Amino acid sequence: xxxxxxxxxxxxxxxxxxxxxxxxxxxxxxxxxxxxxxxxxxxxxxxxxxxxxxxxxxxxxxxxxxxxxxxxxxxxxxxxxxxxxxxxxxxxxxxxxxxxxxxxxxxxxxxxxxxxxxxxxxxxxxxxxxxxxxxxxxxxxxxxxxxxxxxxxxxxxxxxxxxxxxxxxxxxxxxxxxxxxxxxxxxxxxxxxxxxxxxxxxxxxxxxxxxxxxxxxxxxxxxxxxxxxxxxxxxxxxxxxxxxxxxxxxxxxxxxxxxxxxxxxxxxxxxxxxxxxxxxxxxxxxxxxxxxxxxxxxxxxxxxxxxxxxxxxxxxxx
Amino acid sequence: xxxxxxxxxxxxxxxxxxxxxxxxxxxxxxxxxxxxxxxxxxxxxxxxxxxxxxxxxxxxxxxxxxxxxxxxxxxxxxxxxxxxxxxxxxxxxxxxxxxxxxxxxxxxxxxxxxxxxxxxxxxxxxxxxxxxxxxxxxxxxxxxxxxxxxxxxxxxxxxxxxxxxxxxxxxxxxxxxxxxxxxxxxxxxxxxxxxxxxxxxxxxxxxxxxxxxxxxxxxxxxxxxxxxxxxxxxxxxxxxxxxxxxxxxxxxxxxxxxxxxxxxxxxxxxxxxxxxxxxxxxxxxxxxxxxxxxxxxxxxxxxxxxxxxxxxxxxxxx
Numbered sequence: 001x002x003x004x005x006x007x008x009x010x011x012x013x014x015x016x017x018x019x020x021x022x023x024x025x026x027x028x029x030x031x032x033x034x035x036x037x038x039x040x041x042x043x044x045x046x047x048x049x050x051x052x053x054x055x056x057x058x059x060x061x062x063x064x065x066x067x068x069x070x071x072x073x074x075x076x077x078x079x080x081x082x083x084x085x086x087x088x089x090x091x092x093x094x095x096x097x098x099x100x101x102x103x104x105x106x107x108x109x110x111x112x113x114x115x116x117x118x119x120x121x122x123x124x125x126x127x128x129x130x131x132x133x134x135x136x137x138x139x140x141x142x143x144x145x146x147x148x149x150x151x152x153x154x155x156x157x158x159x160x161x162x163x164x165x166x167x168x169x170x171x172x173x174x175x176x177x178x179x180x181x182x183x184x185x186x187x188x189x190x191x192x193x194x195x196x197x198x199x200x201x202x203x204x205x206x207x208x209x210x211x212x213x214x215x216x217x218x219x220x221x222x223x224x225x226x227x228x229x230x231x232x233x234x235x236x237x238x239x240x241x242x243x244x245x246x247x248x249x250x251x252x253x254x255x256x257x258x259x260x261x262x263x264x265x266x267x268x269x270x271x272x273x274x275x276x277x278x279x280x281x282x283x284x285x286x287x288x289x290x291x292x293x294x295x296x297x298x299x300x301x302x303x304x305x306x307x308x309x310x311x312x313x314x315x316x317x318x
Numbered sequence: 319x320x321x322x323x324x325x326x327x328x329x330x331x332x333x334x335x336x337x338x339x340x341x342x343x344x345x346x347x348x349x350x351x352x353x354x355x356x357x358x359x360x361x362x363x364x365x366x367x368x369x370x371x372x373x374x375x376x377x378x379x380x381x382x383x384x385x386x387x388x389x390x391x392x393x394x395x396x397x398x399x400x401x402x403x404x405x406x407x408x409x410x411x412x413x414x415x416x417x418x419x420x421x422x423x424x425x426x427x428x429x430x431x432x433x434x435x436x437x438x439x440x441x442x443x444x445x446x447x448x449x450x451x452x453x454x455x456x457x458x459x460x461x462x463x464x465x466x467x468x469x470x471x472x473x474x475x476x477x478x479x480x481x482x483x484x485x486x487x488x489x490x491x492x493x494x495x496x497x498x499x500x501x502x503x504x505x506x507x508x509x510x511x512x513x514x515x516x517x518x519x520x521x522x523x524x525x526x527x528x529x530x531x532x533x534x535x536x537x538x539x540x541x542x543x544x545x546x547x548x549x550x551x552x553x554x555x556x557x558x559x560x561x562x563x564x565x566x567x568x569x570x571x572x573x574x575x576x577x578x579x580x581x582x583x584x585x586x587x588x589x590x591x592x593x594x595x596x597x598x599x600x601x602x603x604x605x606x607x608x609x610x611x612x613x614x615x616x617x618x619x620x621x622x623x624x625x626x627x628x629x630x631x632x633x634x635x636x
Contacts, residue, residue, distance in 0.1 A: 159477045159490065160508060162501040166491035172477065173484035173491075183480040190478060194565045195532065198523060205520040214513065247512045 001117050003135040009101060009115075010039060010136070015073040016046040019099065021080045022087030024050055026058065026154025026189060028079035031103070031125040033061045034147035035078060038138055045070040051087025060188065061147050075099050077113060079125040081106035103128060123168040126151025130171045145178035146185065153182075154189055162289075200229040205242065211307055212314045217243040218306070220299070221256045240266035240290070251278070251313070253306060255299070263302045266292045273313060281309055319435050321453040327419060327433075328357060328454070333391040334364040337417065339398045340405030342368055344376065344472025344507060346397035349421070349443040351379045352465035353396060356456055363388040369405025378506065379465050393417050395431060397443040399424035421446060441486040444469025448489045463496035464503065471500075472507055480607075518547040523560065529625055530632045535561040536624070538617070539574045558584035558608070569596070569631070571624060573617070581620045584610045591631060599627055 010016075016039050020028040032048040039046035045068045054062055075093065080086065081104055083094035093099055094112075102113035105128060107120035122128045126148045133140060140148070152171055156164040159172070176182055193201075203225060209218045219242055226236070236256070243252025251273055254266040265282065267275040268290050275291035282305070284293020295302045328334075334357050338346040350366040357364035363386045372380055393411065398404065399422055401412035411417055412430075420431035423446060425438035440446045444466045451458060458466070470489055474482040477490070494500055511519075521543060527536045537560055544554070554574070561570025569591055572584040583600065585593040586608050593609035600623070602611020613620045 159487075160501065160504040164494075164500070166494050169477075169487040169491035169494070173487035176482075176484050176487070182482070183478065186478040191559070191563045192565050193563055195528075198526075198564055202520050202523040205516060206524065208516075210513075241509070245509045245511055246516055247510050 001115055003132050005115075006101070006103070006117060006132060007136050009074070010042070010044075013074040014044055015070040016044060017072050017075045018046060018048045019075065019077040019080060019086065019090055019093060020048060020050045021085040022051040022090075024055065024058070025079075026061075027124045027126055027151040029054065029058050029061050030147040030149075030151030030154070031078040031129055033065060034126065034129055034133075034144045034151070035076065036065070037141055037144040037147065038133060041138070041141065041144075049090060051089030057188070058150075060185070061150060064143060074101070077102040077104075078129075079104060079106075081108050082110045083112050121165070123163050123165050124152045124155035126155070127165075127168055127171055130175070131167070134174075140175075140178060142178050142180060145175045146180050149175040149180055149182055150185055150189065153186060158186055158190055194231065194235060196229045196231045197235050200225060200231065201239070201242065204239070208243065209303075211310060212316060214246075214248050215314060216251045216253065216310050217246050217249045218253045218255060218303070219243045220303075221254070222299070223257045223260075226257075240268060244268040244270070251275075251310065253310075255302060255306070257299070258294070261296055261298065263295050263297075263299065264292065265295055265302070265306065266290070278309065278313065319433055321450050323433075324419070324421070324435060324450060325454050327392070328360065328362075331392040332362055333388040334362060335390050335393045336364060336366045337393065337395040337398060337404065337408060337411060338366060338368045339403040340369040340408075342373065342376070343397075344379075345442045345444055345469040347372065347376050347379050348465040348467075348469030348472070349396040349447055351383060352444065352447055352451075352458075352462045352469070353394065354383070355459055355462040355465065356451060359456070359459065359462075367408060369407030375506070376468075378503070379468060382461060392419070395420040395422075396447075397422060397424075399426050400428045401430045439483070441481050441483050442470045442473035444473070445483075445486055445489055448493070449485070458493075458496060460496050460498060463493045464498045467493040467498055467500055468503055468507065471504060476504055476508055512549065512553060514547040514549045515553050518543060518549060519557070519560065522557070526561065527621075530628060530634060532564075532566050533632060534569045534571065534628050535564050535567045536571045536573060536621070537561045538621075539572070540617070541575045541578075544575075558586060562586040562588070569593075569628065571628075573620060573624070575617070576612070579614055579616065581613050581615075581617065582610065583613055583620070583624065584608070596627065596631065 018032045018035055020032040036046045036048045047067045077099050086093055099113040102116045103125055104118045105120060105122040105125050109118045119128050130148050152168050156168055204219050204221055240254040250270045252268040256264045258264050267278050269275040274288050276286050276288055279285055279291035279293040282293035282295055286292055295305060336350045336354055338350040354364045354366045365385045395417050404411055417431040420434045421443055422436045423440040423443050427436045437446050448466050470486050474486055522537050522539055558572040568588045570586040574582045576582050585596050587593040592606050594604050594606055597603055597609035597611040600611035600613055604610055613623055
């Protein structure tokens, strides 16, 4: 389907429900609230929903938002590749035929909606919407501009990562013209951490282990460390990027204890190694530079399994 | 002066020396090597010089560069606001009349050169050069694109900070079209840290102090910590941004011991406070959100002086 068809859809109905994915990030929320703002601006009724309460961290995206009462007519999912990502609170929408349209940028999209628009080359769903709204010749409000900027910035690591496209930069330039406080947004999204998070990082880094001539580093987060930090689960995101930030490290591993004998392992690699292949050997998977798996056992057993596999990868004979 | 005049200057001579500032950053080096690359592409002889050896951290900017032999005809300073920033190795150029042209983006530029082009609204000197080269209709090499991208990205904190302009994003989009490995550049510039740096950060954060209901945090780096880390002085850059990254902190202070009884203090503030005003009360200065000063005394005395001033600022009566 193309932008003309989506435009037609957005003009044809009166009431829209917009679904965002569980453990929501800046792109699903930014896209959802931007779309809602535009639809309401067109005189429609629209709501954004999530499996749980919207995280306060993203409060600036919905500070002027209040849910409306209406009878649902049309359902749009944004940034949702699979109905599993709806979460238990929205599981009713997982039934076939419940979602009318899905707008997404994941190549792995499961095509669960009646109609699906996927652009796997788009840095963010917010970028697809930015282009869509331009196609529709919509004058964005400042609120919509804040939401779209946040979606694009968060999904690209503030224009830092490989998935950043020239189009992402052009959109940022266009959105900045709306007078948004982009540096304040970036500070909230990328710089500010809770005191608990900072102290947890500190104690994890203090105990970081190095293997194979410092070419591998391993960050270990135990239940005890998590409990002592007093942090929300969502605050643990992003820890997996720490081990690879150390100069010379080619494989960065993060081991996070989920239950007594179950550990979630995240692997991050530089160009020389395939994280996805590494994690597949433990029954996991993911992308070339970022992948994950789950391993059972004591912490020592898990570390032994990981280092044995790493030894082979690095080509060490003993 | 305007771009037409600079174009005329770059076409009128055969041999150019390009000066970069001491303790060089991505913008002075990126600008310097981009200008050198363009001049050489025009059939001129050109060299980039610095007070000291170019830091290996920026090696990707000059991996294909070798100095040429020639008799100096014309001298251009890039990103240098004051002759004091030339450093001892280039102090001969501080004499009046030695520098023919200065291209800069600091509002504080001292107009020390025979001719000066300052655009204080430009995010980086590399952005000025990007626009200049477009004006001159120069087809950039990949090397020049890497250099200009690096200058813009580093001076804007990867498009994160207030000084990022729509023009900076447009330039990034244009430079990416040259097939540069921008994500690799960003990883080197923003993510990778030496093991020593990571461990120093960890021990500093572990001992970070909080004042006034956690609205102020203070990071203290003693000589001993620096000596034990085995780090190069340049590697200490960026530590000052850590205290303000903690949620709720409005004034982040970093105290770095320079000599037994001399401490360099950096202050970073959110919108509510003026860092420059705070540092002026200790004889220092700077920008509204980032400023510095030097205080003498024992560490305890310095901390007492700082907290006394902070108490007034925060409006605590005792």
